[in-house]
Amino acid sequence: xxxxxxxxxxxxxxxxxxxxxxxxxxxxxxxxxxxxxxxxxxxxxxxxxxxxxxxxxxxxxxxxxxxxxxxxxxxxxxxxxxxxxxxxxxxxxxxxxxxxxxxxxxxxxxxxxxxxxxxxxxxxxxxxxxxxxx
Numbered sequence: 001x002x003x004x005x006x007x008x009x010x011x012x013x014x015x016x017x018x019x020x021x022x023x024x025x026x027x028x029x030x031x032x033x034x035x036x037x038x039x040x041x042x043x044x045x046x047x048x049x050x051x052x053x054x055x056x057x058x059x060x061x062x063x064x065x066x067x068x069x070x071x072x073x074x075x076x077x078x079x080x081x082x083x084x085x086x087x088x089x090x091x092x093x094x095x096x097x098x099x100x101x102x103x104x105x106x107x108x109x110x111x112x113x114x115x116x117x118x119x120x121x122x123x124x125x126x127x128x129x130x131x132x133x134x
Contacts, residue, residue, distance in 0.1 A: 004059055004130040011133040016052035016126065017045060022100050024048070034089035036075040051097045058107055058118055059126045065115035069094045 004012055024047035032040055033050070043049065050073075057072060058064050073089030098116060101107045106122030109115075118126070 002127070002131045002134045004056060004126050007130045007133045009056065012126075012130055013049060013052045013056060015133045016055065016129040017048045019125075019129070020048055020052050020055070021104070022048050022051040022097070025096060028093065028096075031093070032090065033093060034074055034087060036077040036087040036089075038078075047093075047097075050093065051101065054094065054097050055101060055106055055118070055122060055126065058101075058116055059123065063110045063115035063117040066091055066094050066098070068115070 028047055030040065032038075033046075054069060057069065061068075070088040070091050073094070074087055075089070076084045077087040078084055098107065101122070102109070102116070105119060106125060107116045108119050110117055
């Protein structure tokens, strides 16, 4: 049996992106993915890619909360002449994706409110995508 840990993460996310079925909100067309970015994403399916990547991250590191995901999707902010510093990613995008993943049944909140973990349906989805990516 093939696990998501054995597959190239980029191939896995691309395979999951096709079948994840997330709808991008209207406001997401005009938003940056963090303070450290200068422009909005150029890819048309960036929202589905981010959703698949978040599901993979929860599968690998699970239970994960919004704060850890903001740190993971952050980056270095260019401050011009001053030194660059790390800035966290956008929390609104992550919260919206997590809510949609919950509605789809792929993740659920933990009992002690320490983040979200993958459900059996989500684990099956990721494992099938890993098998297809292999």
